[in-house]
Amino acid sequence: MRRWLVAASITMVSVLGLTACGGGGGEQTAQSPSADSGGKQQVEVFSWWTGPGEADGLAAMRKIFEDKNPTYTFFDAAVAGGSGDKAKALLQSKLQAGTPPDTFQGHAGAELQGYIKAGNLEDLTSLYDELKLKEVFPAQLVEQISVEGKIYSVPVNIHRSNVLWFNPAVLKEAGVAGAPKTIEEFVAALEKVKAKGKVPLSIGSEWTVTHLLESVLLGSLGTDAYNALFKPGADWNSPQVTTALQNFAKIMEYAGDPQDDWQPAAKQVADGEAAFNIMGDWAYGYFHNPPEGGLGKKSKTDFDWAPAPGTEGTYLWLSDSFTLPKGAKNRDGALAWLKVAASKEGQDAFNPKKGSIPARKDADQSLYTDYLADALKDWSSNKLAGSIQHGVAVNQPWLAAINEQVGLFLGTKDVKALQQGLADAATANAQ
Amino acid sequence: MRRARTWLPGLLLVTPSIILIGVFVYGMLGWNFRLAMTDKHDEVSEGEFVGLQNFIDIWDQARWHLSVRHAIVFTVVFVLGALVLGWLLAFLMEKGIRGEGTFRAIYLFPMAISFVATGIVWRWLMNSGTDERAVGLNRLFDAIGLPQWQWFRDPDWGMAAMALPAIWQMSGYVMALFLAGFRGVPEELREAARVDGCNEWGVYRHVVLPLLRPVTLSALIILGHISLKVFDLIVAVSGKQIITDVPAVFMWVAVFDSHDPAKGATIASYIVLSVAIFVIPYLIWSVRKERRQ
Numbered sequence: 001m002r003r004w005l006v007a008a009s010i011t012m013v014s015v016l017g018l019t020a021c022g023g024g025g026g027e028q029t030a031q032s033p034s035a036d037s038g039g040k041q042q043v044e045v046f047s048w049w050t051g052p053g054e055a056d057g058l059a060a061m062r063k064i065f066e067d068k069n070p071t072y073t074f075f076d077a078a079v080a081g082g083s084g085d086k087a088k089a090l091l092q093s094k095l096q097a098g099t100p101p102d103t104f105q106g107h108a109g110a111e112l113q114g115y116i117k118a119g120n121l122e123d124l125t126s127l128y129d130e131l132k133l134k135e136v137f138p139a140q141l142v143e144q145i146s147v148e149g150k151i152y153s154v155p156v157n158i159h160r161s162n163v164l165w166f167n168p169a170v171l172k173e174a175g176v177a178g179a180p181k182t183i184e185e186f187v188a189a190l191e192k193v194k195a196k197g198k199v200p201l202s203i204g205s206e207w208t209v210t211h212l213l214e215s216v217l218l219g220s221l222g223t224d225a226y227n228a229l230f231k232p233g234a235d236w237n238s239p240q241v242t243t244a245l246q247n248f249a250k251i252m253e254y255a256g257d258p259q260d261d262w263q264p265a266a267k268q269v270a271d272g273e274a275a276f277n278i279m280g281d282w283a284y285g286y287f288h289n290p291p292e293g294g295l296g297k298k299s300k301t302d303f304d305w306a307p308a309p310g311t312e313g314t315y316l317w318l319s320d321s322f323t324l325p326k327g328a329k330n331r332d333g334a335l336a337w338l339k340v341a342a343s344k345e346g347q348d349a350f351n352p353k354k355g356s357i358p359a360r361k362d363a364d365q366s367l368y369t370d371y372l373a374d375a376l377k378d379w380s381s382n383k384l385a386g387s388i389q390h391g392v393a394v395n396q397p398w399l400a401a402i403n404e405q406v407g408l409f410l411g412t413k414d415v416k417a418l419q420q421g422l423a424d425a426a427t428a429n430a431q
Numbered sequence: 432m433r434r435a436r437t438w439l440p441g442l443l444l445v446t447p448s449i450i451l452i453g454v455f456v457y458g459m460l461g462w463n464f465r466l467a468m469t470d471k472h473d474e475v476s477e478g479e480f481v482g483l484q485n486f487i488d489i490w491d492q493a494r495w496h497l498s499v500r501h502a503i504v505f506t507v508v509f510v511l512g513a514l515v516l517g518w519l520l521a522f523l524m525e526k527g528i529r530g531e532g533t534f535r536a537i538y539l540f541p542m543a544i545s546f547v548a549t550g551i552v553w554r555w556l557m558n559s560g561t562d563e564r565a566v567g568l569n570r571l572f573d574a575i576g577l578p579q580w581q582w583f584r585d586p587d588w589g590m591a592a593m594a595l596p597a598i599w600q601m602s603g604y605v606m607a608l609f610l611a612g613f614r615g616v617p618e619e620l621r622e623a624a625r626v627d628g629c630n631e632w633g634v635y636r637h638v639v640l641p642l643l644r645p646v647t648l649s650a651l652i653i654l655g656h657i658s659l660k661v662f663d664l665i666v667a668v669s670g671k672q673i674i675t676d677v678p679a680v681f682m683w684v685a686v687f688d689s690h691d692p693a694k695g696a697t698i699a700s701y702i703v704l705s706v707a708i709f710v711i712p713y714l715i716w717s718v719r720k721e722r723r724q
Contacts, residue, residue: 085671089687096474114690118475206672257559258584273564397473400688404494407673411497411586421493 042075043333045322046091046101048084049354052293053285057354061156064349065340072333077101088396095120100325102334108145108155108321110230110398111391115323121152122324127335131342136360140384144392145321153321154342157356160281160375161387162215162308162316165266168301170198170275179306183219183247186309190254190276199256199274204265206258207389210406212278213248214388219310220244223383230386230393232430236423242415245422249415270297278308280318280390284371285355299370307378315382318390319359394429401425460703467696474690485697495698498676501590502705505677506658509594509601513654514647516598517605524606525613535610538603546600550667553596557582557668583668583675593675597664601657605650612646613639648713655709660702678702 043065049058055078062074079087084105094100100120106112115121128134128151134142137155145151164179171178174193180186190200203209218226221244228234235241256274259265266283268274277283287303290296297303307314322341328334340346347358352367357376368376386392388402405421467485471478489495520538524531541549556567561579565572569579582592616639624634662679669675671684678698686695 089683092687092690114474117473205670206674257561257564257581260554260558397689397691400684403688404673404684407676408493408497411674417493 040071040073041330041333043072043103043330043337044075044077044101045337046077046079046087046094046104047320048079048081048087048105050078050080053289054354057350057352060349060353061340061346064343064346065337068340069333069336072330072336074337095325098327100327102328102330103322103324103337105320106153106323107391108153108319109386109392110395112152112321112323113147113395114397115325116147116152120325122326123150124152124154124324124338125150127154127338127342131339133342136344136362138359138361138379138384141317141319141359144384144386145319153323154338155319155321155359156341156347157320157351157354158315158359158375158379159318159320159356159390160315160378161211161318161390162218162311162314163279163281163283164215164306164308165269165277165279165283165287166304166306167269167272167275168304170196170269170272174198174275176275179304180309181312183216183251183310186276187247187250187254190251193275194254198272199268200254200276201251201256202259202265202268202274202277203255204259204262206407206410207403208262208265208279209252209255209258209410210403211262211280211389212251213402213406214316215278215308215311216248216251217241217244217388218314218316218385219308220247223314223385226385227393229426230430234426234430236426237419241422242419245415245419249409249413249418252410252413267295270295270303280387281305281371281375282355288370305371305374313382314385315378316385316387317379318387318392320356398425398429401429463696463699463703466692467700469693471693472691474692478693485693486700489694489697489701494673494676494681497673498678498681501675502659502661502677504588504590505594505597505661506655508591509597509658510651510654512594512598513602513605514650516602517650518609520602520606521609521613524610535607538606540603541600542604544600546597546661546663547667549596549600550664553599554668557592557595559584586674589674590677593665593668596668597658597661601654605654608646608650609643612643616642648716652709652713656706659705659709 045062047058049055058076058078062076066072066074079090081087084107087105091101091104095115095118106115112121133154141155141158142151145153145155166179170193171189174189174196176189176192180189193200203212217229221229221240225240229236229241256268259268262279262283263286265274266277266279266286269277270287284299284305286294287297288294288299306312308316322338324331324334324338341350342360344358344360344362344364347360348364348367351358351363352372355372357363357368357372357379361380363376365373365376388394388399391399394402402422402425405418405425408421409415409418466478468480468482469478470476470481470484524535528534558565558567558569559581560566561569562573565579568582572579580592581589583589585592620638620642621634624638629637660679661677662683665675665677665680666683671680671688678701682695682698682702685691685698
């Protein structure tokens with residue numbers, strides 16, 4: 001009889017334990033974002049800005065938000081990890097569970113298509129009308145982030161992808177007069193550097209090679225043909241694309257040993273081990289900022305920049321933006337955040353710290369110096385093309401397929417297979 | 432009533448875990464297999480039943496071949512390496528080394544570390560920079576005049592290098608298993624063999640090793656299933672790069688980057704099946720053995 005009792009009570013305890021776990025978990029999720037002690041409502045802002053510079057920019061924007069909206073408190077739901085890999089995986093589970101953050105960061109453009117198709121995002125066209133945003137953002141930008149005439153995100157900043165970073169001293173030593181302007185000049189310069197025994201072109205992990213590919217595609221094809229690649233029915237099998245990919249293969253012959261990520265690759269240029277590196281303009285902050293956050297190098301002497309070969313006059317852009325998920329617990333709070341993110345004040349507070357330029361045309365020019373002044377000037381005058389690796393031109397499945405093909409190419413060096421793979425990826429994913 | 436009294440308490444005790452395992456292991460497995468047999472290639476679509484189509488289609492993809500090959504190379508090197516090294520360590524310990532307890536602890540410690548931490552350290556150790564750019568092992572090799580390697584970035588043998596951290600981490604555990612096995616061999620048996628004129632090598636060859644077979648098999652199963660599922664170590668060392676792609680990483684990319692649940696489920700099914708090839712014969716074998724006893 002006693003054994004009986006013991007067994008029954010253990011069973012009861014474990015069943016109770018189970019339900020308690022379930023209950024506890026539920027409560028926690030319900031509690032975390034919205035309720036707050038002082039009667040204030042929380043606004044859960046989901047981003048991947050945790051690094052030096054970007055976290056400071058977010059904090060600056062947060063301060064403006066909290067000053068303007070005393071009834072809301074800012075809940076920072078940032079997830080660490082470059083270009084949002086881990087953040088996006090977590091976001092995916094949150095969206096599927098129907099517990100979205102109040103607003104989340106995403107690259108403006110095609111990257112958001114999946115969320116839009118799944119019905120996760122609210123149309124923000126009315127917000128654009130209310131704040132007259134279509135007048136302050138460049139028309140081409142508005143066009144490139146519109147999906148069937150609707151806009152689903154508010155771009156906070158603009159980064160440039162097609163930047164050629166180089167070490168002037170290494171170039172001088174190799175007898176290269178200046179930054180190469182065309183692909184042919186680039187290959188010639190790489191050859192000269194190679195003869196001197198330095199690394200001609202530094203690269204990082206595989207995504208940095210896709211990043212390089214987009215600049216080479218743009219430089220070989222020209223802006224219009226490049227942009228046409230992402231329209232429905234585009235021809236990735238054309239001889240022009242073949243030439244571009246052959247250029248890419250040629251350039252890759254000069255690439256050094258792959259580094260762990262983009263920072264060590266950029267550092268090779270800064271340290272004078274390598275001559276060139278093609279990376280987005282977030283590298284500027286890394287080169288320029290004082291140690292801890294950066295390398296503390298002097299611009300124009302320790303490192304210099306130019307548009308990637310063949311891409312002068314085109315701004316291969318990408319942009320971080322904020323969205324309004326359907327079913328956000330604090331929709332009004334999220335809208336208040338979006339208004340700050342869209343405002344001149346918000347963007348001018350965020351961008352100088354983040355090392356990017358504002359998406360708005362009416363920014364305070366004096367805040368942006370050195371590289372950023374160049375970028376701001378080009379942004380207002382250049383043609384625009386959307387980045388592949390950073391979510392503007394292609395949606396997430398398409399990008400995954402392109403990265404896969406580039407990764408396979410690194411093993412096989414087979415241009416034909418690469419082109420076929422890219423063409424298949426386009427057919428499977430273009431819309 | 433009397434009968435119920437004998438079996439009911441036992442049943443009540445295990446009921447919670449039967450329910451939990453039923454739902455969270457077998458239920459989920461079943462769900463995964465069902466998903467793998469649909470054409471739910473994005474999160475939105477309903478997914479129609481397509482049978483084994485996904486399981487066949489995946490063999491058309493160059494990346495799948497690559498990741499399977501990587502998994503095989505990794506498994507062979509890791510399992511053999513850990514078995515041999517673990518056995519060797521146990522053998523030395525068994526010979527009555529001084530301070531055995533200390534050594535045992537030292538060799539067992541790596542197992543307490545997570546694969547992620549191991550991976551981050553070994554990413555630095557196995558950095559592929561050479562000569563003046565060398566760090567980690569290449570720096571050491573350079574200093575003592577050994578050839579420097581590309582390590583996990585080597586196109587052909589990268590996955591063999593990737594197995595090194597795993598061997599480092601798990602061979603202590605294998606050592607512990609073997610040591611227990613060695614200790615389980617009765618001294619009388621060895622003495623009997625020696626009396627019969629067996630030399631020391633012969634004692635091991637004909638007496639100890641055959642008695643270690645069950646331990647070896649357990650170690651093989653444990654290492655094999657870890658190896659086929661390996662994910663955290665690869666991601667910590669190299670991220671999700673094709674050059675070190677394995678099925679588990681491919682699965683992650685399929686679900687979270689390609690947004691293709693059916694493909695992810697297909698890869699997951701293949702991983703489960705490949706582990707099952709290891710585990711099921713072992714289960715059958717051990718059930719039979721128990722019956723015999």
